[in-house]
Amino acid sequence: MDTEKINLYNASSTDLSSAMADWGQPAFRARQVYRQLYTRYAGSIEEMTDLPVELRERMIGESTLGTMELVDVRKGDQGLTRKAIWRLPGGETIESVLMIYPDRATVCVSSQAGCPMGCVFCATARLGFLQNLSPGDMVQQVIWAAREIQAMKDQPVAKNTHRVRPGNVPPHLTNVVFMGMGEPFNNYDNWWASVERLHDPDGFNLGARSFTVSTVGLIPGIEKLMEAPLPVNLAISLHTAYDERRSALMPVNRRYPIADLIAASRAYAARTGRRVSFEYCLIAGENDSADEAEALANLLLEERFPCHVNLIPWNPVAGTGLARSTRASVNTFKALLDGRGLPCSIRIQRGVDIDAACGQLAGSYAEKE
Ligand code: SF4
DSSP states (O other), rough: OOTTSSGGGOOOOOHHHHHHHHHOOOOOHHHHHHHHHSSSSSSSSTTTTSSSSHHHHHHHEEESOOOOOOEEEHHHHHHTHHHHHHHHETSSSSEEEEOOOSSOEEEOOOOOEOOSSSTOOOTTTGGGGEHHHHHHHHHHHHHHHHHHHHHHHHHHHHHHHBBOTTTTTTTSSSEEOOSSOOOGGHHHHOOOOOOOOHOTTTTTOOGGEEEEEEEOOOOHHHHHHHSSSSEEEEEEEEEEOOHHHHHHHOOGGGSSSSHHHHHHHHHHHHHHHOOOEEEEEBBBTTOSHHHHHHHHHHHHHHHOEEEEEEEOOOOOTTSSOOBOOOHHHHHHHHHHHHHHHHOOOOOOOOOOGOOTTTTTOOOOOHHHO
């Protein structure tokens, strides 16, 4: 793919207006192109048939609809979970996951190829850091998801599963979560540019509440986000209430220990009025004991700010030497938090059969090749 061409998903509406003006096109052409990108989810420049043929030909010569190549889409959960595998121009692969529920549709987006953070339980960490994704790369993943939903509505994929019935696929994408490969705050400016693009009321028009960014706990990123004009949802990967254990699981904790992270989370909740989510992967014998549940409840209840714990039965990643908590341990852990009055839920597992569940994204196309 020609990387010299303009990636249309990297262009703001202002950039498009300038390009069209430079090409001698009337002002309304930029609006037409923007509509094709963000309300019609055009799959190619050729598909933009409301544009004159000469303009389309010029656009094909000088621009591209994304620079990533979609190399595979794997389906799990009877088609209700879909993993897209993308190849970047340099050959690296990244992944995105679309999950359809009766009342919502969520896409989990990658922000980096590989990741430098080194969390021991995560498949992506094993790749190391490969490269940051551009705003357009993140937008491209979201538009893919929107197109998949559009296609599903025409051709329902599931009967009698998860209460989704033919004709009952959500009408559009409702949530974008930056929880795929990479740490979004390590690529803050590009990540934020993608949020602004997807939020634009003249384009994709997704509300601030529809975005969730998940961080391993980079406090400067949380502080920067506090000043941002859109109060998006913040999720913190916590995984234990003990510093020593967290540092062993997540090296970032040595730099940003738990007390500082909780203080930053509390400040974010106070500043934005939003509830902060804490992600907690349950790993057998590591962080799933009654003592850990008590420590977690003490930590979060002491601070008295609106928060919620997402308990995630950890998905096995080969070679880590770690094991998934039993169902009984997960239920006991939740019951202990419930007993203490800490809001929590067990996350529904999706995509385990296609290596698309939390912590499993690893550019698996490359592996299978
Ligand atoms: S869990 Fe997230 S931050 Fe940690 S290594 Fe994996 S992708 Fe990176």
